[in-house]
Amino acid sequence: MIRLFANANYDFIKWRRWAYALTAVMIVPGLVMLLATRLNYSIEFTGGTLIQIAVPKAKPVGVAELRAALDAGGLHGAEIQQFGADTAFQIRARLGTQANAQGGGTEETAQAAARALDARLGADGYKIDHYEAVGPKVGKELQGKAFLAIFFSFIVTLIYLAVRFEWRFGLAAVLATFHDILATIAFIRYTNLEVSLEVVGAVLLMIGYSLNDTIIIFDRVRENLRKYRRQNLYEILNLSINETLPRSILTHGTTMAATLALFALGGEVIRPFALVMTFAIFTGTFSSIYIAAPVLMLIEKRWPGQDARGARAFTGRAPEPAAQLLPRTPAKV
Amino acid sequence: MSTIRGRLLVILALVIASVISLIPRHVTQRVPDMATGRMKDTSVRRVPINLGLDLRGGVHLALEVDQSKGPVPDCADAIQRAERVVRTRIDEFGTTEPVVQIVGRCRLIVELPGEKDVNRAKGIVQRTAFLEFRITDMRNVFRDVIPSMDVALRAAGVRGPAAGPSNAVARLLGQDTTKAAAGPDTTNAREGPLTSLLFQGSLAGEYLVPEEQWQKADSLINRVDVKRLIPRGVELFWGAQVESRGARSYRALYAVEDRPIITGECLTKAQPRRDPLTNQAVVHFDLTHRCGRIFGDATARHVGDYMAIILDGRVQGQPPVIKSQIRNEGIIELGSRPFADAQDLALVLRAGALPAPLTIVDETTIGASLGVDSINAGIKAGVVGIILVVLIMVVYYRVSGLLAVGALALYVLFTLAGLSAFGFTLTLPGLAGFVLSVGIAVDANVLIFERIREELQHGKLVRTAVDEGFKHAMSAIIDSNVSTALTAFILYLVGTGPVQGFAITLIIGIAASMVTAIYVVRTFYMIWLQRRPDLVTLSV
Numbered sequence: 001m002i003r004l005f006a007n008a009n010y011d012f013i014k015w016r017r018w019a020y021a022l023t024a025v026m027i028v029p030g031l032v033m034l035l036a037t038r039l040n041y042s043i044e045f046t047g048g049t050l051i052q053i054a055v056p057k058a059k060p061v062g063v064a065e066l067r068a069a070l071d072a073g074g075l076h077g078a079e080i081q082q083f084g085a086d087t088a089f090q091i092r093a094r095l096g097t098q099a100n101a102q103g104g105g106t107e108e109t110a111q112a113a114a115r116a117l118d119a120r121l122g123a124d125g126y127k128i129d130h131y132e133a134v135g136p137k138v139g140k141e142l143q144g145k146a147f148l149a150i151f152f153s154f155i156v157t158l159i160y161l162a163v164r165f166e167w168r169f170g171l172a173a174v175l176a177t178f179h180d181i182l183a184t185i186a187f188i189r190y191t192n193l194e195v196s197l198e199v200v201g202a203v204l205l206m207i208g209y210s211l212n213d214t215i216i217i218f219d220r221v222r223e224n225l226r227k228y229r230r231q232n233l234y235e236i237l238n239l240s241i242n243e244t245l246p247r248s249i250l251t252h253g254t255t256m257a258a259t260l261a262l263f264a265l266g267g268e269v270i271r272p273f274a275l276v277m278t279f280a281i282f283t284g285t286f287s288s289i290y291i292a293a294p295v296l297m298l299i300e301k302r303w304p305g306q307d308a309r310g311a312r313a314f315t316g317r318a319p320e321p322a323a324q325l326l327p328r329t330p331a332k333v
Numbered sequence: 334m335s336t337i338r339g340r341l342l343v344i345l346a347l348v349i350a351s352v353i354s355l356i357p358r359h360v361t362q363r364v365p366d367m368a369t370g371r372m373k374d375t376s377v378r379r380v381p382i383n384l385g386l387d388l389r390g391g392v393h394l395a396l397e398v399d400q401s402k403g404p405v406p407d408c409a410d411a412i413q414r415a416e417r418v419v420r421t422r423i424d425e426f427g428t429t430e431p432v433v434q435i436v437g438r439c440r441l442i443v444e445l446p447g448e449k450d451v452n453r454a455k456g457i458v459q460r461t462a463f464l465e466f467r468i469t470d471m472r473n474v475f476r477d478v479i480p481s482m483d484v485a486l487r488a489a490g491v492r493g494p495a496a497g498p499s500n501a502v503a504r505l506l507g508q509d510t511t512k513a514a515a516g517p518d519t520t521n522a523r524e525g526p527l528t529s530l531l532f533q534g535s536l537a538g539e540y541l542v543p544e545e546q547w548q549k550a551d552s553l554i555n556r557v558d559v560k561r562l563i564p565r566g567v568e569l570f571w572g573a574q575v576e577s578r579g580a581r582s583y584r585a586l587y588a589v590e591d592r593p594i595i596t597g598e599c600l601t602k603a604q605p606r607r608d609p610l611t612n613q614a615v616v617h618f619d620l621t622h623r624c625g626r627i628f629g630d631a632t633a634r635h636v637g638d639y640m641a642i643i644l645d646g647r648v649q650g651q652p653p654v655i656k657s658q659i660r661n662e663g664i665i666e667l668g669s670r671p672f673a674d675a676q677d678l679a680l681v682l683r684a685g686a687l688p689a690p691l692t693i694v695d696e697t698t699i700g701a702s703l704g705v706d707s708i709n710a711g712i713k714a715g716v717v718g719i720i721l722v723v724l725i726m727v728v729y730y731r732v733s734g735l736l737a738v739g740a741l742a743l744y745v746l747f748t749l750a751g752l753s754a755f756g757f758t759l760t761l762p763g764l765a766g767f768v769l770s771v772g773i774a775v776d777a778n779v780l781i782f783e784r785i786r787e788e789l790q791h792g793k794l795v796r797t798a799v800d801e802g803f804k805h806a807m808s809a810i811i812d813s814n815v816s817t818a819l820t821a822f823i824l825y826l827v828g829t830g831p832v833q834g835f836a837i838t839l840i841i842g843i844a845a846s847m848v849t850a851i852y853v854v855r856t857f858y859m860i861w862l863q864r865r866p867d868l869v870t871l872s873v
Contacts, residue, residue, distance in 0.1 A: 064706055082390065083698075084698060134434055134436050142831070149832065152823045152827055153824060161816065198762040201762055205839070211816055219812055222808075247779050258718035258772035259718075261715075262765055269711065270714065277769060
């Protein structure tokens with residue numbers, strides 16, 4: 001039988017200050033960069049140029065060939081669709097990452113497309129029917145509504161956790177999730193990843209994943225607080241993180257296997273999504289241990305609960321090794 | 334034993350229901366007719382999961398501002414405002430992952446995945462949905478000018494029907510006004526051309542025109558020399574439906590005040606309902622606070638008067654009498670039209686009116702926006718990802734892992750069935766999210782298995798360890814999944830289009846994962862322990 005990290009006994013919380021520093025180093029420059037330059041939004045958000053072409057019946061051309069031609073001509077990530085007949089195509093493209101919603105750059109994009117197609121198909125291999133500026137596919141309200149949705153979901157999470165646990169747990173979980181959003185945005189900034197609808201989806205999925213992970217550790221904390229009345233919160237947190245460690249390794253392992261497969265084999269469309277999700281697994285795990293748990297301790301210290309065990313988190317005796325608390329019975333398996 | 338049998342029956346029922354919802358069936362699909370290049374509906378047999386624009390393609394509609402009923406000065410501005418309205422309408426129509434984009438200055442393109450109610454969607458997109466409430470002509474100022482209109486029409490050479498409105502003759506002449514006007518010897522008309530067509534209705538400002546003659550009447554009242562005579566402060570609108578009185582059908586013409594009390598911009602909510610008395614479709618609406626005050630003042634002044642509800646220039650139903658002051662809510666009656674019409678009307682009213690009417694100038698099919706290569710790569714990656722998850726589970730948890738994999742197969746089945754039942758449109762990113770959800774779905778199993786291992790380690794017997802493992806893992810599974818589902822639900826409520834689609838997949842996945850991990854795996858364990866009562870070590 002394989003058992004990873006069974007009966008682990010690491011003092012995770014001891015390293016919390018290092019963890020704060022690490023995450024600040026990670027997030028702050030990213031957010032500063034964000035003030036200076038916008039994120040690199042995809043053509044779905046910025047709009048571009050819509051080009052309709054026809055190819056002669058005698059020399060049929062496939063979507064893949066057109067895509068290769070446009071890629072070679074510097075129009076990356078163009079969207080190409082058959083349009084009505086077999087020999088007509090609709091192309092949505094843009095030059096570089098510029099937004100040309102005002103119609104500027106339409107001419108240039110069409111010329112670049114013409115050059116790219118000339119090189120591959122020859123001047124008589126296609127005909128541009130017409131081209132026009134095309135607006136964004138995604139309404140401006142999407143961004144605002146997505147943030148509004150996240151905000152309201154935080155409130156609902158707070159309420160739910162206040163009922164099922166205690167408001168202190170809810171606040172800590174929401175702060176950890178908020179940290180993950182900031183970290184992911186910083187990550188997208190560093191990698192200059194194109195923000196498409198898929199990437200937005202990955203960020204939303206990350207919120208669920210991170211919240212999930214935090215609550216599983218908190219569930220164990222809740223249980224251990226009842227079970228071990230004499231220990232302080234510091235010890236209980238460490239114990240709970242250690243006890244749930246095998247589960248964390250396994251779940252994050254399987255999820256990581258899925259995202260890495262998508263990243264390696266999924267092709268251009270899925271890769272940004274898989275990349276953000278891979279990062280999300282790291283930051284979600286990190287924040288459950290190093291943001292949610294210490295923040296819970298800080299909240300307990302500032303606003304102690306009834307038995308004031310949180311207040312003892314930093315006072316008095318040095319924390320005992322958590323494993324001594326475990327009833328040690330030899331495994332029967 | 335009986336509990337196991339009961340559980341197996343429940344699982345079997347779920348599996349059967351899922352399989353039924355996934356059985357290939359005939360669905361209508363729009364495809365291009367190779368001969369003409371136009372679109373036609375055909376029936377295809379396939380698994381009823383809608384594929385998005387990126388995987389299968391769909392229909393491309395190009396819309397422009399309709400200038401036929403009067404020029405629109407700034408079409409670019411109109412299109413920009415129309416884009417928002419159309420997007421809201423299409424989003425509300427269902428999570429079909431559509432494309433709504435402005436092209437050039439004055440054109441809007443709407444792309445819909447090929448098969449879902451394209452005709453209904455077209456109706457919803459084009460509908461102006463301009464709603465007004467107006468008081469009918471209570472002082473009969475319109476009726477008083479009808480004689481002078483007749484005089485004007487006679488002067489212009491338009492004759493009324495020959496003596497006695499013989500039905501046959503009236504119908505014959507009613508078909509074509511120019512013929513009637515050109516008729517050389519119909520000099521002995523006793524009634525005026527307009528008077529002969531209009532019958533006083535049952536309320537002030539209502540006039541009934543025989544159904545077969547309303548086009549003639551419409552052309553008469555739209556003549557310049559007649560329009561000039563319509564008194565100031567009055568406008569004419571036709572009713573939306575044909576009304577039958579006795580054996581004949583009529584269409585109503587309403588003279589109403591030229592100023593609406595309020596318009597559709599005042600609506601905050603609009604909901605399709607059924608009238609409890611007549612069982613007919615109606616739309617309930619609520620007004621904003623400010624409009625509610627205006628509406629309240631106006632209706633208080635007009636108690637006893639009739640109020641016409643005008644939608645896109647057509648009066649809906651018979652104008653109801655204002656019995657008392659109305660403040661914040663009301664009803665639009667649709668007569669005998671189907672309930673789907675009430676749903677569509679409520680939808681377009683909620684989304685707001687188009688600034689100008691739109692017409693479809695082009696309709697073509699479009700192919701999948703992703704190449705076959707990207708789709709194949711995505712599918713390959715998905716299969717590899719799922720195989721990896723299965724391998725990890727079986728290697729790490731052995732026989733228990735196999736049980737989890739069995740449950741995972743059911744998870745996939747349930748989720749696909751859920752997507753099909755909700756009419757969800759599957760896109761490539763959606764597929765990637767689904768693969769990822771398989772990785773996450775094992776979490777509940779992992780939690781249970783780890784807990785069983787802990788219990789075994791504490792020296793519990795196999796049977797107790799399994800019971801306790803499930804019991805103790807339950808709070809973690811429920812709390813984590815419920816809060817994630819709540820988050821997804823909020824995303825669904827607040828978000829738009831793609832965010833909503835994403836939220837639905839997430840909720841379906843969470844539900845399926847909880848059912849399989851908690852219920853199905855438990856049942857598998859029960860069967861296993863039942864068959865091997867002597868089990869002292871558990872393969873977990």
